Amino acid sequence: MRIGELADRTGVSVRSLRYYEAQGLLVSERTAGGQREYAERAVDRVILIQELFAAGLHSKKIAQLLPCMRDPDGGPNERATPELVVELTAERDRIDRMIADLATSRAVLDDVIATAAREL
């Protein structure tokens, strides 16, 4: 598929897809004319990238992480270096803290909302 269809199917802008490629997160074949051509599995990959972005990982770390993931099509995958494992563990801990903080913030909002609703 071409970039427009991938954008539609993932809900990610064309601009962002090109950015992902520039950052080494996404690969594409090129047509004779130079246009990007994506395999079907690009859809899942883009969604995964988005999730990792949402989790606060930077593109650089995602670029390190992606080749170490278990490939759904059984392709060869790189082994994670011990350094990367350490970094990813730190990320996981950071996400845990983030989830806890979000729960706190949610409670704050909930309190304001509940108080306001009681007054209405």
Place this chain on the structure above:
Amino acid sequence: MRIGELADRTGVSVRSLRYYEAQGLLVSERTAGGQREYAERAVDRVILIQELFAAGLHSKKIAQLLPCMRDPDGGPNERATPELVVELTAERDRIDRMIADLATSRAVLDDVIATAAREL
């Protein structure tokens, strides 16, 4: 206390504290010489602001939200407008989605980490 102490006690930079004030999130008295003087409760307020920032709320919305919170010292608090309640409810839903997404991302990281650990 002065701004440096508040920064130390909250872990927030002096620069950010001044920014919070410019955004109407934080108030301070001023000494005769014009330096900021903070009450004890500013500490909790700053921490709360940080939490809300971490939850993805923008300063403008936090500025609306703060006066509607139940005051720990029993001071008068504004009533939340129905519009604000709608917005805050949307924020709460967004936070819920964010927490769910983070859980997904955490699982992804966990998988990579576990796979790598098994290979070592």
Place this chain on the structure above:
DNA sequence: GTAGAGTCTGACATCAGTGTCAGGTTCAAG
């Protein structure tokens, strides 16, 4: 072969919070 939609690269803009620097003032301790 031509029209129009889609795509290409490259560059610059945006957002919001924060860092940082300059030049000047205030405060507290000696």
Place this chain on the structure above:
DNA sequence: CTTGAACCTGACACTGATGTCAGACTCTAC
């Protein structure tokens, strides 16, 4: 008083993902 640390304002830089624009090219359908 003087000294040095802390503070003041204002301005500009940065980050990193994304928006947007221009000018040129490709692809598909007629």
